[in-house]
Amino acid sequence: MSILLRNIIRFILLILFQVMVLDRILVHQMVNPYLYMLFVLLLPFNIPRPALQFLGLLLGLTLDMFSDSMGIHAAACVFIAYLRPFVLNILSPQGGFEGPQRTPSVTTMGISQFAIYVTVMVLLHHIAYFCLSVFSFADPLYLLTKILLSTTASLLLILIYELLFFSRK
Amino acid sequence: MRNLIIFLRRYFNFFLFLLLEVICLVFVFRTNNFQRTVYLNSANGVSGKLYTRYNDIQYYFHLKSTNDSLVSENLALLQQLPTSFEKKDTASQVKFDTLRKFTNDTARKLLGTEVRKFLYRSAKVVNNSVNKPVNFITINRGSKDGIRPNMGVIGPNGVVGVVRTASENYAVIISLLTKSNGSTSSFSFSSRLKNSGEIGTVYWDGYDGGYVTMKDVPRSAKLHKGDTVVTSGFSAVFPENMNIGYIDTFYIGEKASTSVTIRLKLATNFYNLQYVYVIENLLRDEQERLEDSTRKMLK
Numbered sequence: 001m002s003i004l005l006r007n008i009i010r011f012i013l014l015i016l017f018q019v020m021v022l023d024r025i026l027v028h029q030m031v032n033p034y035l036y037m038l039f040v041l042l043l044p045f046n047i048p049r050p051a052l053q054f055l056g057l058l059l060g061l062t063l064d065m066f067s068d069s070m071g072i073h074a075a076a077c078v079f080i081a082y083l084r085p086f087v088l089n090i091l092s093p094q095g096g097f098e099g100p101q102r103t104p105s106v107t108t109m110g111i112s113q114f115a116i117y118v119t120v121m122v123l124l125h126h127i128a129y130f131c132l133s134v135f136s137f138a139d140p141l142y143l144l145t146k147i148l149l150s151t152t153a154s155l156l157l158i159l160i161y162e163l164l165f166f167s168r169k
Numbered sequence: 170m171r172n173l174i175i176f177l178r179r180y181f182n183f184f185l186f187l188l189l190e191v192i193c194l195v196f197v198f199r200t201n202n203f204q205r206t207v208y209l210n211s212a213n214g215v216s217g218k219l220y221t222r223y224n225d226i227q228y229y230f231h232l233k234s235t236n237d238s239l240v241s242e243n244l245a246l247l248q249q250l251p252t253s254f255e256k257k258d259t260a261s262q263v264k265f266d267t268l269r270k271f272t273n274d275t276a277r278k279l280l281g282t283e284v285r286k287f288l289y290r291s292a293k294v295v296n297n298s299v300n301k302p303v304n305f306i307t308i309n310r311g312s313k314d315g316i317r318p319n320m321g322v323i324g325p326n327g328v329v330g331v332v333r334t335a336s337e338n339y340a341v342i343i344s345l346l347t348k349s350n351g352s353t354s355s356f357s358f359s360s361r362l363k364n365s366g367e368i369g370t371v372y373w374d375g376y377d378g379g380y381v382t383m384k385d386v387p388r389s390a391k392l393h394k395g396d397t398v399v400t401s402g403f404s405a406v407f408p409e410n411m412n413i414g415y416i417d418t419f420y421i422g423e424k425a426s427t428s429v430t431i432r433l434k435l436a437t438n439f440y441n442l443q444y445v446y447v448i449e450n451l452l453r454d455e456q457e458r459l460e461d462s463t464r465k466m467l468k
């Protein structure tokens with residue numbers, strides 16, 4: 001399957017899974033897991049940076065349409081799409097990750113590098129998203145608890161995703 | 170000039186990032202402008218249809234609890250029927266009419282003007298959330314059915330929220346579960362203790378979808394666990410005596426404070442909401458016009 005087709009399918013499935021399943025599950029008032037931003041995380045290494053940001057915007061706006069948040073998801077997605085190359089730069093070994101068409105995964109980056117990459121990106125996304133959606137620093141404990149608990153839940157989901165769709169290639 | 174172009178090209182990605190973020194934030198802060206953003210929320214055709222399909226399936230899993238709440242609502246209405254009261258005096262019966270009543274003789278003297286004030290429309294919930302800081306409910310009635318922004322919405326058991334936007338076939342309601350701090354500018358409801366009549370403000374603190382907070386209740390109020398709190402009827406949105414919730418616990422914030430803060434158990438169960446009623450206040454325009462003109466006179 002080509003990289004393009006794979007990403008289009010991933011986009012649609014992640015949005016549907018987010019809207020139909022994750023937004024319906026009520027774990028706890030403080031825990032809102034998000035999985036859809038995995039699409040931004042798993043785009044190929046060599047994608048141009050403007051294209052990355054526009055894809056982030058598209059992904060965010062699509063989800064905003066369903067969850068009545070009007071721009072909040074989009075802002076968070078553009079934020080992580082902009083910061084993604086910096087995070088990858090810090091984590092990459094000398095000379096970058098090998099191969100022209102490779103995407104970030106456990107096999108290309110190594111378990112520890114990939115885990116750090118995903119954790120940092122998910123945390124950044126959740127900070128941006130919850131700061132905008134709560135939109136008040138009057139109750140910092142509420143905001144902090146929500147960010148940390150939701151990040152944990154999202155990371156758990158990403159772990160399950162990686163276990164399900166693990167490929168040795 | 171050349172340096173400027175080089176500078177712009179060098180930091181192109183950063184400027185693109187800023188531009189896109191600004192676009193997103195404009196979307197976020199333009200939410201008050203109903204018409205421009207109505208296509209970017211779940212009241213639009215695509216997501217509205219998808220949610221309707223989804224709800225068709227999911228609805229069956231809630232049939233039992235939906236039936237229960239509708240039966241209890243029917244029961245409450247049956248209790249109020251005139252036929253369930255025994256009348257000793259047949260002449261004391263009161264007939265209500267929505268028309269102006271005149272005497273039958275040639276003088277045509279006006280006897281009474283009972284006009285309808287509130288009009289109810291039923292609607293089906295197609296999408297609902299409870300776990301976000303600001304929660305929205307989508308219903309399958311829109312401007313075609315006469316739904317307009319700022320109408321009140323109640324469920325079978327109590328207050329649900331206020332209509333925010335309406336497209337042709339769908340409308341989006343801001344749920345009572347909208348995190349706020351209870352100040353006058355934020356989202357809150359004017360409410361009243363059913364037994365003693367003290368007034369307070371009800372708002373949601375964002376922690377638990379089953380409970381809300383009522384503040385500014387005077388310390389003199391006699392409070393008991395389980396007492397009902399109802400709408401005050403001061404705003405033009407809700408009729409009075411609509412259930413909001415039942416007293417769970419109450420405490421006095423500071424020692425010198427003159428008011429009590431009450432934690433209410435919500436009357437409406439937002440977790441399995443299926444049917445709601447949208448309330449149109451037919452005399453609202455008149456009330457608001459009068460209030461506005463009075464304010465202008467004072468200026």
